[in-house]
Amino acid sequence: MEGNERQTTLRFLAEPADVNFGGKVHGGAVMKWIDLAAYACGAQWSGKYCITAYAGGIRFVEPIYVGNMIEVKAKVLYTGRTSMHIGIEVRAGDPKETERYLKTHCLVIMVAVDANGKSTPIPQWEPQTEEDIKLRESAIRLMEMRKKIGEEMESYVHEA
Template structure:
């Protein structure tokens, strides 16, 4: 049911196939997991197929060990007409203990699309708590900053 599930948490074990040359989980694997959680959250909120249009501000705070339990929490923090801004936190820890530490966090923007791949409207999310208002306001400020960064990045695009 669209507009009901604002948050989702994926949980699984980091596997040996996820390892990098340094013996920790590869950052690319973490980015894939982030995208999967973002899709699940956005599809749950919108009730529609969604595509990733932006992933940014990715901060790798602490490495994930192979064998750790990994929890990826995605939460809607702002909605536009067809877009959903999601806050993503990745936490991990030894599965024998309940403690999970923050390893990665970022913002992902997903857009709901129709059967022809055209953007389609999503239910509006309205913050209720003071914390949610801060998250929404931060998403709006980041949106304005991305516009400036996008204009600056044009110098790096080759035609």
């Protein structure tokens, strides 16, 4: 039901097809997992189809190995009128053990869209705990920083 499920966790094993030339899981595979988790989280929050509008601040902390148990945790940190800022943590470890270690983290912004692909309103999320208030404030600060970065990047973008 929309508006009730604020977080989700995907769990699976890293497969041989995920490996890069160095023998570790390819960063592109990790980014795909991040996008899948962000979509699942955004769709269950909004009850609507969602598209990725932004993925940033991706930090690859440690390598992931084929055969690792992967947990991709996604949580709504802030909602706009049609968008959701979703914090992502990727953890991994030996599937025979319970401990998972932080491997990657980032922020993804998903936008809910209607059948015509137009952005559509979503349920608003209001933080209830002190931790949630801090997370929302952090998401707002990051939004302001992205605007400044976008202005700086305009000099690199050339219209055809």
